Amino acid sequence: MNRSRYLWMLVLAALVWPSDVRAQPQAVQVDTAQFDDTAPGTRIVSETYRLGFMAHAQPGLGLVVDSVTPNGPATRITRTDGSNRRGILEVGDVITAVDGVPLNSMDDYYRAMDRSKPNQGRVMLTIMDVNSGRRIHWSAQGDLVHIANRPNLDDAMVYRLQFRGMEVPGGIRIDQITPNGPLTKLTNRDGAITWAEVGDVLTSLNGVPVQSFPQFFQLMEQARATGGFVNLTLRDINTGRLVPLRAQAVLVNSGVPLTNGDRKIHVLICGLTEDQSIGEAISRSVDALSTQIQTAIAPEFVGSFREITGPECNATAIIRAVNSIQTSPNDTLFCYYLGHGAYDPARAGFNDPSQGHFFQIPSGDLMRHELWDRLRRKGTRLTTLITDTCNVQSIARPRSVLEQRMTQTRINDFTPLERLLLFNRGEIDISASSRDEFSWFTSSLGGWFTYNLCQRINKDSDWDAFLNTVSQNSNAYFQQRKMAILANPGNTASSVLNSLRGQQNMRPQAFRFAVNADPYRGNPPTGPRTLSDSLTVETGVN
Missing domain, CATH: 2.30.42.10 (PDZ domain)
Known part of the structure; x- marks a missing residue:
């Protein structure tokens, strides 16, 4: 018995955030019923109706459909114009109203489906068609499901x-x-x-x-x-x-209330810092990321914090470190890896959305699906794997002009990073670059993706906004640095210049991204606190 994913995650196996796509304003939410037997108080169950789709809300417009459950009610809808023509809900369709009541959030939809109980789940949908843009009325019959409270x-x-x-x-x-x-x-x-x-x-x-x-x-x-x-x-x-x-x-x-001690954040940062080509850059990224995380998370929320670098950064030590983390179902597990990476479809694991992505480590490769499987087995409320990896060689660059900038913010509430890691439930597995793209490093700033992630990690408290901004910023930074290096190559190796010329974008790819709000009911740390951001900024090139 080994390795499985949520059925509703299958549609996200190849999701990417290119800089030119529309940002989703709210987290994708699931129109299904989930059962939780980890919380002792879970035994009161209510019945309602569901149509079987995933969507995100676009205020003022409606619910934008992101995926549809195969053979679910949303694949069996009927026109209400008397023709009885059958149809299906399509990705990109916008549900603007249920039974004439406008939708601005998933909560509006849930309330509308609850009101359909006297009609045994029969509702009228107003749908803005993704192909024609026309608003069309459809009749749908929801399935009866049970919701555990x-x-x-x-x-x-x-x-x-x-x-x-x-x-x-x-x-x-x-x-x-x-x-x-x-x-x-x-x-x-x-x-x-x-x-x-x-x-x-x-x-x-x-x-x-x-x-x-x-x-x-x-x-x-x-x-x-x-x-x-x-x-x-x-x-x-x-x-x-x-x-x-x-x-x-x-x-x-059966009735233990949540307190501050009920949710902990476990952080594992792994970096191939002794690599001859990019080890210096990775060391800088590890230091910057560790500083940002430790600054933004109050000590009472830290369950464990560990860095694996130097000769210890090998497949065996990483897996052993994951296995040794003591977690509870309410915890968050955040793992970040920096190093070389590649993919080989022949080495893909069972239900492996990365199609054989692996981390190239001198002492032996570590398959991404193996690391993810070990992380997921911990059974935490939110499991996150983010990697800044590629298989590029040493990159000699013109010397950068750097400036150290410090900003400080007084805060009396949860930090944005605490809200990301404590207020959500689900699974996140992201690579810094998409299929057939390199991820890039410089010794002065570290990984370009990690550099841009560190600039946003204390600014966004919503996963969609955070990841979309990091994606857009890292790709824009790639374009900027690519132009600068090709215009002034210095002693940059010809193979590196050829790789730069051949790569159009550096766009993060999400192998798994399914996050729902799960508000933390405890109190924020005793404040006020000072949130410091110390960033190295590239202001020019000599």
């Missing part, structure tokens, strides 16, 4: 298997597993220890087929009579076989 419950003790998942045909798909939780210590028929994997589907509990969240919660209540022992059946993500297993659920308090 987290109310303030009493102090009753309940049994939990501690995982997050999604209702799918035939059971509940496992999307995240709490480290050292019940699903990591299962026994098979022979009494051998085994474990569940992300992507497995829970099909039955104590011999009863699991088809919905309410049924799951009801069956878990029966675990009181057995001391938490339950028999479950999992459909293996790799083989498709049904595997009977036994689990020992854990007894937890």
Whole structure:
């Protein structure tokens, strides 16, 4: 049982942020129901209707469709002009209203679908067609789904298997597993220890087929009579076989409020600082990034912080470091890697959106999908992997004129970086450059992508705004430096000049980007605090 992704992430496997695309004003949100068995208070379930699509809100216009669930209700809509012509919701369509009520946010849509309950989920959609620009009325029939809520419950003790998942045909798909939780210590028929994997589907509990969240919660209540022992059946993500297993659920308090100590940020920065060609540049980037992060995150939110550089920066040490991080389901895991990179489709892993991207390390390559799989196994609320990598050779450049600039900001609230890492849930996996593009470094400023990321890391508290701005700025900086170097090549190697001439853009690529708001309910650090940005700025070239 190994390696799976959220079904709704498949459409984002090749998402890029080129400088000339429209920025999404709000985070992409999902029109599905997600189940959380890691939070002890999750047992109250409501029913509503969903159409099965992903969208982002564009205020004043409506919901811009980003993807549509295959064979979902949105693929079976009907014209309301009497023709009964069938159609499908398309990517780029804009849903401007439901039952005549304008939409300005996903919350507007959710409320509209809740109002459709008396009509069994039947709604009228006003859609601005992506092809013609015309506004057309369509009738749609939503699917009934169950939404798990987290109310303030009493102090009753309940049994939990501690995982997050999604209702799918035939059971509940496992999307995240709490480290050292019940699903990591299962026994098979022979009494051998085994474990569940992300992507497995829970099909039955104590011999009863699991088809919905309410049924799951009801069956878990029966675990009181057995001391938490339950028999479950999992459909293996790799083989498709049904595997009977036994689990020992854990007894937890059902109503523990969130406090400042409930969410921690774990940071791992890895850099190939001893590389002969770009090691000096990477060292500068690692120092700048570490300073920015440690300045912007209050100590009480730091679960762990580690740099892996020098001879320690190898595949074995990086994987060992990830495995040793002690996380909880409410934590954030932020991993940043700088070094050489390349891709080989023949080495692509199962469900690998990077198509075989790997980090070139002298002691042995590290596959991107392997590092991501280890990060995701930690089961954190937000998992982030950002890499500044390529396979370029040493770049000799004209000497830059540098200026050190310092800015200070007084803050009495959460910093923008704390809001990025504490107030969101999901998965982010980003490379500094797209397929067949190099990422570039100079010894004076480090990685060009990381240089631009550091300039924004304490300014944006929204992931869409942050990543779009970094993408646009890093590509603009690439164009600026490319022109300057080609105009004044100095002793730059001819192979480097040829690579520069042949590369049109340096655009980050997102292999995974699925983030939803998950507000932190604790108090900000005791303030005020002084947020300092110390940046090296290139003001000219000699």
